[in-house]
Amino acid sequence: MGTINSAFALIAQVLDAEQSGLNVVANNVANANTTGYTREIPNWQQNSSIEINGVSIGQGVSETGATSVRDRVLEERLNQQQQLASASGSRLTALDTLQAVFTPDSGTSTGAAGDIGSDITKFFSSFASLEANPTDNALRQQVLSTATTLAGDVSNAAQAANQQRAAVDQEASGVSSQVNALTSSIAQLNQQIQSASPTGDAGTLEDQRQQDLSQLSQLVGINQITTENNGLTVTTTSGQLLVSEGTSVQMTTGSVGGVTDFFLGATDVTAQLAQGGGELGGLLTARDTDIPTATAALDQLAYSVSTQVNKLNNAGTDQAGDNGNAGDIFSQPAAVAGSAASMSVAMTDPNHIAAAGLGKGTGDNSNAVAMANLGNQAIVSGQSPTDYYSSFVTTLGSTVSNAQTENTAQSASVSQLQSQNDALSAVNLNDEASSMTTLERSYQAASQVFTMLNTMMAASLNLGEQATVA
Amino acid sequence: MRVDPYYVTNLVSSLDLTQASEQQLTAELSSGVRINSLSQDPVASGENVLLLNQIQRDDSFTESSSLVQGQLQVADSALGSVVSQLTQAISLATSANNGTLNASDLKSISNQIAGIRDEVTALANTSYQGQYIFAGGQTSTAPFSTSSATSPAVTTYNGDNGVNYLETPNGQSIQLNVPGNQIFQGAGANGVFTALNNLVADYAGGVHTGQAVTDAESLNSSLNFVSQQRVVVDNSLTRLTAASDAITGEQTQLITSQTDLMQADLPTISTQLSLAETQQTALEDVISQLGSTSQSLFSKLQG
Numbered sequence: 001m002g003t004i005n006s007a008f009a010l011i012a013q014v015l016d017a018e019q020s021g022l023n024v025v026a027n028n029v030a031n032a033n034t035t036g037y038t039r040e041i042p043n044w045q046q047n048s049s050i051e052i053n054g055v056s057i058g059q060g061v062s063e064t065g066a067t068s069v070r071d072r073v074l075e076e077r078l079n080q081q082q083q084l085a086s087a088s089g090s091r092l093t094a095l096d097t098l099q100a101v102f103t104p105d106s107g108t109s110t111g112a113a114g115d116i117g118s119d120i121t122k123f124f125s126s127f128a129s130l131e132a133n134p135t136d137n138a139l140r141q142q143v144l145s146t147a148t149t150l151a152g153d154v155s156n157a158a159q160a161a162n163q164q165r166a167a168v169d170q171e172a173s174g175v176s177s178q179v180n181a182l183t184s185s186i187a188q189l190n191q192q193i194q195s196a197s198p199t200g201d202a203g204t205l206e207d208q209r210q211q212d213l214s215q216l217s218q219l220v221g222i223n224q225i226t227t228e229n230n231g232l233t234v235t236t237t238s239g240q241l242l243v244s245e246g247t248s249v250q251m252t253t254g255s256v257g258g259v260t261d262f263f264l265g266a267t268d269v270t271a272q273l274a275q276g277g278g279e280l281g282g283l284l285t286a287r288d289t290d291i292p293t294a295t296a297a298l299d300q301l302a303y304s305v306s307t308q309v310n311k312l313n314n315a316g317t318d319q320a321g322d323n324g325n326a327g328d329i330f331s332q333p334a335a336v337a338g339s340a341a342s343m344s345v346a347m348t349d350p351n352h353i354a355a356a357g358l359g360k361g362t363g364d365n366s367n368a369v370a371m372a373n374l375g376n377q378a379i380v381s382g383q384s385p386t387d388y389y390s391s392f393v394t395t396l397g398s399t400v401s402n403a404q405t406e407n408t409a410q411s412a413s414v415s416q417l418q419s420q421n422d423a424l425s426a427v428n429l430n431d432e433a434s435s436m437t438t439l440e441r442s443y444q445a446a447s448q449v450f451t452m453l454n455t456m457m458a459a460s461l462n463l464g465e466q467a468t469v470a
Numbered sequence: 471m472r473v474d475p476y477y478v479t480n481l482v483s484s485l486d487l488t489q490a491s492e493q494q495l496t497a498e499l500s501s502g503v504r505i506n507s508l509s510q511d512p513v514a515s516g517e518n519v520l521l522l523n524q525i526q527r528d529d530s531f532t533e534s535s536s537l538v539q540g541q542l543q544v545a546d547s548a549l550g551s552v553v554s555q556l557t558q559a560i561s562l563a564t565s566a567n568n569g570t571l572n573a574s575d576l577k578s579i580s581n582q583i584a585g586i587r588d589e590v591t592a593l594a595n596t597s598y599q600g601q602y603i604f605a606g607g608q609t610s611t612a613p614f615s616t617s618s619a620t621s622p623a624v625t626t627y628n629g630d631n632g633v634n635y636l637e638t639p640n641g642q643s644i645q646l647n648v649p650g651n652q653i654f655q656g657a658g659a660n661g662v663f664t665a666l667n668n669l670v671a672d673y674a675g676g677v678h679t680g681q682a683v684t685d686a687e688s689l690n691s692s693l694n695f696v697s698q699q700r701v702v703v704d705n706s707l708t709r710l711t712a713a714s715d716a717i718t719g720e721q722t723q724l725i726t727s728q729t730d731l732m733q734a735d736l737p738t739i740s741t742q743l744s745l746a747e748t749q750q751t752a753l754e755d756v757i758s759q760l761g762s763t764s765q766s767l768f769s770k771l772q773g
Contacts, residue, residue: 099508104515105522106503106732117519118526125530131636132534132646133541135601135609356607363601363609365634365646372637375527390519397512404509415483419474428475433767 004457010060011450017044018443020063025436027066032427036211039427040066040203068203070425075210076224078417079217083237083277085410086218090282092403094168095290099400101160102393116157117393119150120305120385124375127368130355134365135319140350147329150305151343158298158340165259165291172283173260175219176251179280182216183234183248190231191246198229216242221276238272240264259287290399297392298340304380306330306343312374316354316367326354481757488750495743498734505732514731521728527639528721535714538636538646541598542707545647548596548603549700555593556662556693559586563669563686566678573676580673587666591616591625594654604650607632613650614663622671625663627651638713639720645706653699654692662696665689 021042031037043066047059105115123146130139189209193202202209209232216222221237227245234243241249241264252263261270262280274284310328318326331346333339347353356364380388474480498504508515565571566579594604595612605613606629613629629650635643655661665688672682 096507096509102508104503104505104508104518104732106501118522121523121526122530125527128527128530128637129534129537131634132537133599133601134634136599361605361607361609361630361632363605363634364607364632369635369637386519386523390516390523393508393519394512394516397508397510397515400507400509401512415480419476419480422474422476423472426475428472429766429768430475431472433771437767437771 004453004460006057007453008450008457010058011446011453013047013060013062014446015443015450017061017063018439018446021439022436022443024063024066025432025439028427029429029432032429032432036207036214037427038068038070038203038207038210038425040068042066066203068201068206068425070201070206070210071421072226074417074421074424075214078414078421079214079222079224081410081414081417082214083217083221083281085407085414086279087221087277087282087285088403088407088410090279091286091290092282092400092407094164094283094286095400095403097164098161098286098291098294099396101157102396104393116150116153116301117386117389119146119153120375120389122146123150124372124385127372127375130353130368131365131372134355134368135362137350140319140353140355143353144329144345144347144350147309147347148345151302151330151345154298154302154340155343158295158302158343161291161295161298162341165287165295168283168287168291169259172280172287173253175280175283176253176262179216179219179242179251180248182212182219183243183250186212186216186232186234186243187246187248190243194229194231194245200230202230218279220273220278220280222278236264236269236272237276238269240267240269240272294392294396295340296337297388297395299336299338301380301385301388301392302340302343303333303336305385306333306339308374308379309371312367312371313352313354316358316370317356317360317362317364318354319351319362320349321362322352322354323359326352329353478757478760481753481760485750485753485757488746488753492743492746492750495739495746498739499736499743502734502736503732504734518728518732521724521731524639525721525724525728528717528724531639531717532714532721534636535710535717539707539710539714541603541646542703542710544596544598545603545703546700546707548593549653549696549703552590552593552662552696553693553700555586555590556689556696559583559666559669560686560690560693562586563682563689566673567683567686569678576673576676576678580670583666583673584670587616587623587625587663587670590654590662590666594650602629603647604653605629606647606649606651607634614654616663616667621674622664622667625667627655636710639717640713642709642713644709644713645702648699648702653696656695656699662689662692665692 021044024040024042028039043064045062045064047062049056049058051057102116105118123143126139126143126146130136130143133139186209189205189212193205193209196202196205213222213224213232213234216234220242222242223235223237223239225233225235227233231245232243233241233245235241242251243249249264253260254263255261256268256270261268262273263269270284270288273280274288275281306328310330310332313326313329314324316326317323320326327347329345329347331342331344333342355368356362357366360366375386376384378384383391497506505511505514505518562579562582566576571579591614594614596603601609602611602613603609605611608629611628613627614625615628616623616625627650631649631651632647633649634646636646637643654663665685668685669682669689672679672685
């Protein structure tokens with residue numbers, strides 16, 4: 001049978017429990033704006049009742065600590081989507097910078113500056129003008145000046161692309177140290193979590209680990225495998241070990257072929273990382289695929305135009321009477337690779353432009369006609385220079401536009417998942433206010449019960465007599 | 471159901487998007503260009519390169535064409551003068567051949583025809599912008615020179631057979647010159663200068679000869695040949711004018727297409743901009759409303 005004394009003990013315990021619950025609420029409110037904080041709820045446990053003389057008597061309630069409200073699947077899903085979004089994001093930034101080199105010519109005179117497409121046309125048109133008067137010095141000068149503009153713009157564009165590649169490379173190599181900091185932190189947290197709470201949720205420690213994982217997955221593509229005792233193994237998406245429970249593998253960098261390669265242990269994982277996602281994946285894709293593709297296209301253009309124009313210039317007769325040895329207009333590139341960046345005009349004397357056919361008088365224009373026609377012939381990979389540049393522009397534009405679309409979709413999906421996750425795990429102040437009110441009311445009720453018990457106790461002590469105990 | 475407590479943050483990111491789109495639209499409005507980067511419309515960017523290429527080629531042809539028209543007009547008027555000079559020579563020869571003139575008159579006619587020969591030589595050596603236009607490809611040296619060391623005098627051609635063509639952007643070739651030997655030495659072995667030189671020699675002795683009649687006839691046929699060659703020049707001029715007109719027309723069309731392709735459609739953009747502005751205002755209102763009134767339940771709690 002319960003006694004007033006036992007009721008006293010029980011209600012005192014309730015007051016403790018309610019305070020402990022209020023403490024959880026206070027902690028939630030305090031951390032409402034803490035990044036990575038997961039809302040906690042107090043755990044209430046009914047104390048096991050005791051049986052005295054066949055009567056079961058309740059023993060009140062205990063607050064047994066707080067539990068973080070998280071959905072591991074949702075968190076991992078969010079991390080995966082963040083990998084994709086930050087990969088396409090960093091690739092898009094690199095591509096945006098790249099495409100700025102090839103701003104479309106609006107057709108106005110100011111818009112034409114630096115446009116390789118216009119330069120190509122103007123260069124070949126200058127030969128068409130030379131047809132009208134092949135001995136005219138001004139028209140010859142015009143050929144050299146358009147050639148200089150073309151060579152200058154092509155080499156500027158190629159150099160800009162190369163510089164951008166170097167910048168992206170540098171940015172990528174900086175990522176590795178951030179990765180290392182995060183993986184060591186995760187390894188450390190793994191140890192703490194394994195020793196502190198091998199069976200249950202580790203609360204704040206778990207929050208920190210999740211926060212680190214979220215940051216890590218924005219940097220590189222990762223897979224996570226939960227191991228025994230709440231530990232965690234983290235690998236790259238292609239399976240190389242980053243963190244194994246309490247130990248982390250440092251990512252090192254080294255220069256290979258002029259660019260930074262990434263190593264885990266002794267393995268070069270650059271190619272796998274490029275596929276894997278995360279900021280590093282996006283940067284490596286831009287560095288190793290997108291920018292080299294653009295540079296290679298420019299190289300092909302520069303090489304073919306230089307070679308074909310030089311060949312024709314050496315197959316005619318120039319103003320000075322050189323037959324078949326008038327010299328090169330462009331510096332002859334040795335190989336396709338790198339020819340765009342080094343494109344330049346070798347000729348200084350406009351009289352060496354071979355406008356006349358081989359062995360013909362200097363007033364002849366048949367070679368100028370042939371050179372002007374080069375502009376319409378399939379001399380660059382089976383296309384005319386203009387067509388080639390046009391498809392290059394379209395291809396580059398489509399690549400950027402695809403990356404944009406991809407990034408928009410992925411970011412939308414990230415924010416959707418983020419919303420879902422926040423709905424579950426973030427601190428909602430209204431909820432906290434209502435639980436606080438509930439706890440406050442329970443606390444008040446418990447205090448009231450305490451007061452009543454106190455009165456009853458006094459009554460029983462005085463046994464109905466007017467006495468000093470109140 | 472639980473909701474995402476950070477919905478105001480999401481609204482702010484919508485506001486960012488709206489502002490980005492306003493920025494883009496404003497850039498289009500201020501530059502008047504629809505496409506500021508390749509990715510906005512990759513296909514149109516590629517198309518633009520091709521259109522500009524054609525426009526610029528047309529432009530360059532129109533310039534060349536006006537340059538060349540000058541040269542052809544000079545050639546035409548030179549040949550016109552040659553024809554009138556030769557007509558005069560023929561009438562002189564005809565009057566000399568009717569048998570009524572005395573020896574001194576014949577000598578004077580010989581001198582006059584020699585004068586005409588020199589005049590025709592000068593016309594055949596016509597230059598345009600420093601280049602001899604009847605010299606074939608050897609435009610830097612005067613194509614015709616007369617040596618009076620022998621009788622009859624000999625006029626030689628120092629040029630070659632070179633013919634220049636101007637290619638139109640559509641690929642037709644228009645002949646730009648007729649080599650001097652074809653015009654002045656084209657009618658058999660005789661040609662204009664041989665006939666003139668012979669006539670000068672025929673009348674120089676002051677006696678009538680049968681040879682003079684034959685030479686006058688051959689001058690007449692040379693004249694006809696020169697006239698025929700002048701037609702070649704006139705044809706080129708006509709073709710050039712026609713081609714130039716056609717190209718100018720084409721260029722206008724192309725510029726229209728290019729403008730359609732690249733230029734910003736101002737009414738559409740203004741409408742989009744105003745929509746974006748409305749959206750921005752709405753979003754800002756919502757955010758400020760939520761910011762001021764959506765205090766949590768805590769504000770309603772009594773202490």
